[in-house]
Amino acid sequence: MSAVTQMKPQAPAPKASATISTLPERPRKGLALPGWANSLAVNTLPPLVVVLVILAVWQIAFSAPGSNLPTPTTVWAESSDLILEPFYVYGSQDIGLGWRVLTSLERVAYGFGFAALIGIVVGAVIGQSVWMMRGLDPIFQVLRTVPPLAWLPISLAAFMDSRPSAIFVIFITAIWPVIINTAAGVRNIPQDYRNVAQVLRLNHIEFFFKIMVPAAAPYIFSGLRIGVGLSWLAIVAAEMLTGGVGIGFFIWDAWNSSRLTDIIVALVYIGVVGLLLDKLVGFIGRVVTRGTSEA
Amino acid sequence: MGYLNISHVDKTFVTGSKRAEVLRDIRLDIAQGEFVSIIGHSGCGKSTLLNLIAGLTDVTKGGIKLDGFEVKAPGPDRAVVFQNHSLLPWLTVYDNVKLAVEKVFRGVKNKAERHEWILHNLDLVQMRHAADKRPGEISGGMRQRVGIARALAMEPKVLLLDEPFGALDALTRAHLQDAVMDIHARLGNTMIMITHDVDEAVLLADRIVMMTNGPAATIGEVLDVNLPRPRERISAATDPTYLKARQAVLRFLYERHRFVEAAE
Numbered sequence: 299m300s301a302v303t304q305m306k307p308q309a310p311a312p313k314a315s316a317t318i319s320t321l322p323e324r325p326r327k328g329l330a331l332p333g334w335a336n337s338l339a340v341n342t343l344p345p346l347v348v349v350l351v352i353l354a355v356w357q358i359a360f361s362a363p364g365s366n367l368p369t370p371t372t373v374w375a376e377s378s379d380l381i382l383e384p385f386y387v388y389g390s391q392d393i394g395l396g397w398r399v400l401t402s403l404e405r406v407a408y409g410f411g412f413a414a415l416i417g418i419v420v421g422a423v424i425g426q427s428v429w430m431m432r433g434l435d436p437i438f439q440v441l442r443t444v445p446p447l448a449w450l451p452i453s454l455a456a457f458m459d460s461r462p463s464a465i466f467v468i469f470i471t472a473i474w475p476v477i478i479n480t481a482a483g484v485r486n487i488p489q490d491y492r493n494v495a496q497v498l499r500l501n502h503i504e505f506f507f508k509i510m511v512p513a514a515a516p517y518i519f520s521g522l523r524i525g526v527g528l529s530w531l532a533i534v535a536a537e538m539l540t541g542g543v544g545i546g547f548f549i550w551d552a553w554n555s556s557r558l559t560d561i562i563v564a565l566v567y568i569g570v571v572g573l574l575l576d577k578l579v580g581f582i583g584r585v586v587t588r589g590t591s592e593a
Numbered sequence: 594m595g596y597l598n599i600s601h602v603d604k605t606f607v608t609g610s611k612r613a614e615v616l617r618d619i620r621l622d623i624a625q626g627e628f629v630s631i632i633g634h635s636g637c638g639k640s641t642l643l644n645l646i647a648g649l650t651d652v653t654k655g656g657i658k659l660d661g662f663e664v665k666a667p668g669p670d671r672a673v674v675f676q677n678h679s680l681l682p683w684l685t686v687y688d689n690v691k692l693a694v695e696k697v698f699r700g701v702k703n704k705a706e707r708h709e710w711i712l713h714n715l716d717l718v719q720m721r722h723a724a725d726k727r728p729g730e731i732s733g734g735m736r737q738r739v740g741i742a743r744a745l746a747m748e749p750k751v752l753l754l755d756e757p758f759g760a761l762d763a764l765t766r767a768h769l770q771d772a773v774m775d776i777h778a779r780l781g782n783t784m785i786m787i788t789h790d791v792d793e794a795v796l797l798a799d800r801i802v803m804m805t806n807g808p809a810a811t812i813g814e815v816l817d818v819n820l821p822r823p824r825e826r827i828s829a830a831t832d833p834t835y836l837k838a839r840q841a842v843l844r845f846l847y848e849r850h851r852f853v854e855a856a857e
């Protein structure tokens with residue numbers, strides 16, 4: 299039995315019977331910062347560097363005279379007011395991007411809210427019944443792949459108005475992942491929990507609220523998270539076609555009046571808001587399902 | 594006829610075109626306040642029998658009567674302690690018991706009485722100190738205690754325990770056996786407990802029901818354990834009655850009905 303110590307820590311030991319290799323303690327490198335500042339630096343520094351690099355490359359690539367896209371500096375020069383003042387109001391169509399985002403978010407709130415409510419209930423019913431599952435799942439799988447905008451003409455024909463149409467498009471886009479995930483969650487409720495419910499003679503409503511929703515919550519929230527992402531994709535696209543004051547229409551409008559720099563700023567807004575929506579639903583999910591994943 | 598009467602019960606599972614006869618002609622009478630252990634090799638149908646009594650599965654033939662009433666569906670008069678505790682992980686210990694108490698005693702006890710009753714049952718298993726913990730934060734033995742408290746809180750006519758201590762280490766198991774004996778002595782409930790453990794069966798039970806191997810398992814032998822109560826594990830271990838009972842069970846399990854590796 300040889301005790302090889304600190305010779306070649308990286309090399310995988312060739313399955314010696316009992317080789318004790320003490321790894322040299324890793325020297326604590328980096329700045330001596332307090333914990334929170336350290337984690338902040340670790341989490342924000344790399345993306346910050348990457349963004350700066352991208353901006354630099356972009357700047358260099360499109361600096362040549364006659365290039366057809368603006369550089370970051372031109373974006374700043376022409377559209378900095380959009381970035382600095384999200385909530386100005388100069389006229390009914392001349393409002394800050396913050397207001398536009400809020401308008402879009404309001405539609406998302408309606409469409410996604412309905413999708414969440416109805417999706418959870420429908421998913422729960424389907425998950426409870428093997429036959430419903432067998433019959434409906436293939437249909438959902440097909441409908442789920444229909445792109446949001448493909449629903450718009452039908453929606454416009456049905457509602458004859460752009461606002462409910464846009465909301466319906468969000469609803470119909472977001473509902474499938476909610477239904478499918480909820481059904482999967484309900485199907486995966488352990489038999490034990492069902493037995494407990496049966497012994498206690500819980501009725502359907504009690505079972506739904508006390509067992510089904512909490513037990514399926516992790517699945518439900520992953521469905522909601524996908525759904526909210528799709529909603530945001532859908533609203534921007536739908537608004538480009540239906541008009542109004544949302545962020546999607548703003549892009550379309552800017553394109554028609556050749557304000558490329560405004561479009562770029564709007565894209566950043568959309569990306570950031572989409573990320574925040576995703577994080578928000580993820581956060582709510584984590585808080586709500588705190589106990590479910592343990593044990 | 595006993596308090597709990599199982600008469601000529603058959604159970605055959607039908608899945609698609611496959612039929613599996615698991616239990617055949619089970620006959621058993623259990624008196625009120627009696628403690629019965631069911632022992633048998635793995636897969637012989639012990640859980641199936643317990644689920645029939647609980648009403649979680651339907652009998653194929655025959656009938657089960659409890660206190661004069663036919664067993665048709667599950668209900669809180671036949672509380673079950675499941676093998677894997679089956680506490681709801683998103684509820685605290687207190688809320689897990691509360692779920693049962695609210696359901697069973699709504700309209701019978703007022704809010705303060707229900708609160709007292711929950712705490713009383715947690716006290717019975719010495720778990721009041723963990724009332725605000727979630728199942729994920731307590732040990733396996735503690736979870737099983739809470740499972741027992743939840744079942745007791747329903748004030749069942751019969752308490753059904755399906756290998757409640759199967760997953761626990763020997764020491765914890767011994768503690769919980771003592772706890773169950775203590776509860777049985779204090780409350781005098783009728784209890785049916787499935788076990789794999791010969792010592793557990795002999796120490797706890799008034800009668801041991803030994804099942805033959807499946808398929809179509811039935812009751813092979815019933816043994817009375819005439820040990821006086823309260824029983825104490827150390828002195829019992831040298832008691833001739835205890836040793837004889839133990840030997841009888843071992844002989845049944847390992848000589849007459851040796852476990853045949855089932856061809857799955």
Ligand SMILES: Nc1ncnc2c1ncn2[C@@H]1O[C@H](COP(=O)(O)OP(=O)(O)OP(=O)(O)O)[C@@H](O)[C@H]1O
Nearest residue numbers: 606608613615634635636637638639640641642807
């Ligand atoms: N729902 C079911 N459908 C078909 N067969 C079943 C069903 N439930 C149980 N069985 C079969 O019945 C037999 C007895 O199962 P059971 O769970 O009652 O055994 P057990 O004695 O409790 O075993 P263990 O000691 O391992 O828990 C097994 O062969 C099992 O495959």
Ligand SMILES: [Mg+2]
Nearest residue numbers: 639640641755
């Ligand atoms: Mg079993």
